[in-house]
Amino acid sequence: MTPEKESEERRTLVVDDHEISGKHAVTALRQRSGIVRWARTASEALVLALHWQPHTIVLDLNLPDQSGLEVLGQIFKGWPVERPAPNVVVLTGEGSGLPEGELAFFPISRFLVKPVSGQRLREAAGLVRANVINENGLVDINAELPKLFRNELQRRLPELDSSLSVLDRDHAIAILHQLIASAAMSGERDLESALRTLDGLCRNEANADEIARDYHAFLESAREFIARERPRPGP
Numbered sequence: 001m002t003p004e005k006e007s008e009e010r011r012t013l014v015v016d017d018h019e020i021s022g023k024h025a026v027t028a029l030r031q032r033s034g035i036v037r038w039a040r041t042a043s044e045a046l047v048l049a050l051h052w053q054p055h056t057i058v059l060d061l062n063l064p065d066q067s068g069l070e071v072l073g074q075i076f077k078g079w080p081v082e083r084p085a086p087n088v089v090v091l092t093g094e095g096s097g098l099p100e101g102e103l104a105f106f107p108i109s110r111f112l113v114k115p116v117s118g119q120r121l122r123e124a125a126g127l128v129r130a131n132v133i134n135e136n137g138l139v140d141i142n143a144e145l146p147k148l149f150r151n152e153l154q155r156r157l158p159e160l161d162s163s164l165s166v167l168d169r170d171h172a173i174a175i176l177h178q179l180i181a182s183a184a185m186s187g188e189r190d191l192e193s194a195l196r197t198l199d200g201l202c203r204n205e206a207n208a209d210e211i212a213r214d215y216h217a218f219l220e221s222a223r224e225f226i227a228r229e230r231p232r233p234g235p
Contacts, residue, residue: 013052015071017062020182021115022060028121029058042068045059050078057075057086057089059071061092090111114181115185153225154226160179194218198218
């Protein structure tokens, strides 16, 4: 696509370091004409926003290198005065809390709590029902979500185990925050419930025995899920 053609298209920037929710958002927003790009870090988001100048920014507040609000402040500080400000949609985890005092400084149009359906996300981004939407791609990503969740679970379990073993509650909460969203989006309600219980124990500073008891119950269910979904070896 030429720069002239791209400049005519509606541009949307998704900023989210979480693979599952980021991929879901990008796929949902691509169900209409326009261009969607994905930044996984605050530094990448800043470069893309100021050089590409999207019409809409879908922003996760929890990023690995900087808070979403900090990068949003930098984007607005460097935004060209001659261009209309972008429409900003903020994504947040249910337990992350919203710093209302800081949010008041930004023209944010919508706040959405993960997990978010594709239709709600499109509506928040200004894609009303009048827009032409092709749902085929969304069906594909929904079918892929359990596989993505299984891979994420296998990758993050050792890290979660290590954090809980030394009662590093902050690190454990950060991991649980993403796993809860993944479980919910994948439709794994039992695992989601177990993860929320662990998250609550960490936030309420439960003792090591309480956390260990519920963690081992969750771990058994998680291993069953991983084994159930694991592809069978060939003949």
